[in-house]
Amino acid sequence: MTPPIVFYDIPSTLPNKAWSPNTWKTRYALNYKGVPYTTVWVEYPDIEPLCRDIGATPTSTKADGRPHYTLPIIHDPSTGLVVSDSTKIAAYLDATYSDTPRLIPVGTMxxxxxxxxxxxxxxxxxxxxxxxxxxxxxxxxxxxxxxxxxxxxxxxxxxxxxxxxxxxxxxxxxxxxxxxxxxxxxxxxxxxxxxxxxxxxxxxxxxxxxxxxxxxxxxxxxxxxxxxxxxxxxxxxxxxxxxxxxxx
Amino acid sequence: MTPPIVFYDIPSTLPNKAWSPNTWKTRYALNYKGVPYTTVWVEYPDIEPLCRDIGATPTSTKADGRPHYTLPIIHDPSTGLVVSDSTKIAAYLDATYSDTPRLIPVGTMxxxxxxxxxxxxxxxxxxxxxxxxxxxxxxxxxxxxxxxxxxxxxxxxxxxxxxxxxxxxxxxxxxxxxxxxxxxxxxxxxxxxxxxxxxxxxxxxxxxxxxxxxxxxxxxxxxxxxxxxxxxxxxxxxxxxxxxxxxx
The missing domain is CATH 1.20.1050.10 (Glutathione S-transferase Yfyf (Class Pi); Chain A, domain 2)
Known part of the structure; x- marks a missing residue:
């Protein structure tokens, strides 16, 4: 059995830890599609080192020109791919798990x-x-x-x-x-x-x-x-x- | 035979008269759907009197609170309806001429x-x-x-x-x-x-x-x-x- 998708999220002191509006988009998406995943919690100062380590793509460029890394990011062991950005993650999940309900109906990207x-x-x-x-x-x-x-x-x-x-x-x-x-x-x-x-x-x-x-x-x-x-x-x-x- | 849709547009001195970005949306829509229509050219000062005369809905309210009437507007003799606003006209044409190609695919409004x-x-x-x-x-x-x-x-x-x-x-x-x-x-x-x-x-x-x-x-x-x-x-x-x- 392929291990589940690793979903990188930012923790909080709230009971369920989850709080970020951007990572919520991906959590809703994963649960809606019913794709098995496991959450790995990453504190803010650890996001950039993690991203460099797993080869994640930055989502934008900082004012000083350095890459800006953000969560959500997923790592899918079944394909070996690491995907950043909630929209790109949604498109990836639709393409890879095509027998699950679509997040982005055909033609609407x-x-x-x-x-x-x-x-x-x-x-x-x-x-x-x-x-x-x-x-x-x-x-x-x-x-x-x-x-x-x-x-x-x-x-x-x-x-x-x-x-x-x-x-x-x-x-x-x-x-x-x-x-x-x-x-x-x-x-x-x-x-x-x-x-x-x-x-x-x-x-x-x-x-x-x-x-x-x-x-x-x-x-x-x-x-x-x-x-x-x-x-x-x-x-x-x-x-x-x-x-x-x-x-x- | 039902007379064609009356499409109210604003004329210019250009060879084909048509110029307005908003009325172009409706012209593209009518031609794409192949719904018969005829253009009636209305100079700016005549838009409000025309709209009051045919019972067109204003598309917004002016700063002083009075209704603001704009073109495009269509009058469809086959239903007796007058429709203002290019988006509403598109939705009306899709609903009324349902055997023509859709402008707004189902679910995308x-x-x-x-x-x-x-x-x-x-x-x-x-x-x-x-x-x-x-x-x-x-x-x-x-x-x-x-x-x-x-x-x-x-x-x-x-x-x-x-x-x-x-x-x-x-x-x-x-x-x-x-x-x-x-x-x-x-x-x-x-x-x-x-x-x-x-x-x-x-x-x-x-x-x-x-x-x-x-x-x-x-x-x-x-x-x-x-x-x-x-x-x-x-x-x-x-x-x-x-x-x-x-x-x-």
């Missing part, structure tokens, strides 16, 4: 990529809430690493990033407006559609769910508000996908 | 909407070139109307809008970068894909082509540069869709 670009831009306002709250849930070694690197990059403390008072009202309304657009897109797919392509979830739904579960886990007070938005769309999305949240 | 949001944002830098150049091609009554309303809104002359010198270099590079993203999305659909969903054009391709043909017609000097971008992707797109450019 270009549109899923366009969806990602649009959704990323809509969700930009949520990061100022998410980064500080997520950092507070990391283990000490990752917490210190993210604080050092991000505070140098943004030239402010993580705590300063979080909108407060009147600014919170403005910024949180922007977050709601962004989710409102995504609610419209899902609604445009048909009356009562649970997912953006209709009856079955696709990669774009897992992309959204990755962010929604992240908000639920790290910003529980904000989630109390958000779960009532858009006719309960986001609470229902998590209920529908809850069976694919198992941490293996 | 939400993703096509997300594509539009992403593409609109990428193409924002091209409008500062396109608005002045397009205005110079309009008939006097529309030219004067657009100049008056847009110059009041932007608080600068149309001529001041066009980037010049060093600013032109910066802004035109942004236009290229935007098309570069769309080139990636189309490329992501498969090696050698002509269209974003693969072998057949869909609404998103006609959306892009509407802007490309607009640039070709009103900015011929810029088109000389652009037609070489991304392996000739945009010149090829127009060649492939040329048979759907007929003005009926």
């Amino acid at each position: 270009g549109l899923q990529r366009a969806f990602e670009a649009a959704a990323q831009s809509l969700l930009a306002p949520v990061t100022q809430y998410g980064h500080p709250a997520a950092n507070a849930k990391l283990n000490p070694t990752s917490e210190a690493y993210i604080r050092r690197t991000r505070e140098a990059m943004w030239r402010k403390t993580l705590e300063e990033l979080t909108p407060k008072g009147a600014e919170d009202v403005v910024q949180w309304a922007k977050v709601k407006e962004g989710f409102g657009k995504m609610d419209e897109w899902i609604g445009a797919s048909g009356e009562g559609s649970a997912y953006i392509m209709g009856d079955a979830p696709c990669y774009a739904d897992m992309w959204i769910a990755g962010y929604v579960v992240w908000i639920k886990l790290i910003l529980p007070d904000k989630w109390e508000d958000m779960k009532l938005w858009h006719g309960g769309r986001w609470a229902t999305l998590l209920q529908n996908l809850e069976k694919y949240e198992t941490v293996m | 939400g993703l096509q909407r997300a594509f539009e949001a992403a593409a609109q944002s990428l193409l924002a830098p091209v409008t500062q070139y396109g608005h002045p150049a397009a205005n110079a091609k309009l008939n006097p009554t529309s030219e004067a109307y657009i100049r008056r309303t847009r110059e009041a809104m932007w608080r600068k002359t149309l001529e001041e809008l066009t980037p010049k010198g060093a600013e032109d270099v910066v802004q035109w590079a942004k236009v290229k970068e935007g098309f570069g993203k769309m080139d990636e999305w189309i490329g992501a659909s498969g090696e050698g894909s002509a269209y974003i969903m693969g072998d057949a054009p869909c609404y998103a391709d006609m959306w892009i082509a509407g802007y490309v043909v607009w640039i070709k017609l009103i900015l011929p000097d810029k088109w000389e540069d652009m037609k070489l971008w991304h392996g000739g992707r945009w010149a090829t797109l127009l060649q492939n869709l040329e048979k759907y450019e007929t003005v009926m």
Whole structure:
């Protein structure tokens, strides 16, 4: 029997450890397809050494020109391949495990990529809430690493990033407006559609769910508000996908 | 025999009159589906009175709260319906003429909407070139109307809008970068894909082509540069869709 896929994820102090919106996309994908995998937890300072060790492709380039390595990454012993980036992982799983439900229905990769670009831009306002709250849930070694690197990059403390008072009202309304657009897109797919392509979830739904579960886990007070938005769309999305949240 | 669909478009002084990127989307759609139609040309100042007369739905609300009416609009005598907005027209044509090739393949409406949001944002830098150049091609009554309303809104002359010198270099590079993203999305659909969903054009391709043909017609000097971008992707797109450019 081929050993299971190794799924590299970042741990937190939360009960199930999983928290990252980007790695959630891959966890949903693996569980939805029912492909056997095992999670290996990697603290932030260990990501780059690991990636160099296993020959993972960087997902972008840093401002100073050095490669930037990010999780999720999977290593599939059945093919020997290492794949970085949640979209590329989704495409790889569809191609390699073709008898499992598709994440990216045939012909939709270009549109899923366009969806990602649009959704990323809509969700930009949520990061100022998410980064500080997520950092507070990391283990000490990752917490210190993210604080050092991000505070140098943004030239402010993580705590300063979080909108407060009147600014919170403005910024949180922007977050709601962004989710409102995504609610419209899902609604445009048909009356009562649970997912953006209709009856079955696709990669774009897992992309959204990755962010929604992240908000639920790290910003529980904000989630109390958000779960009532858009006719309960986001609470229902998590209920529908809850069976694919198992941490293996 | 039912009379053909009436397609309301905005004329210009160009040989075939057609120029607007938004109405091109609908012209491509009608010709691709082979649904009989006839074009009725409407100058800008006549759009709102026409829309009120035929009971067309406004596509947005102006800053002062009044309804904003835009073309394309179609009136289909076979159903008696009037439909505004190129995306809604595409969906209407798919639903009503279900034995013709689909513009929005089943299940993709939400993703096509997300594509539009992403593409609109990428193409924002091209409008500062396109608005002045397009205005110079309009008939006097529309030219004067657009100049008056847009110059009041932007608080600068149309001529001041066009980037010049060093600013032109910066802004035109942004236009290229935007098309570069769309080139990636189309490329992501498969090696050698002509269209974003693969072998057949869909609404998103006609959306892009509407802007490309607009640039070709009103900015011929810029088109000389652009037609070489991304392996000739945009010149090829127009060649492939040329048979759907007929003005009926």
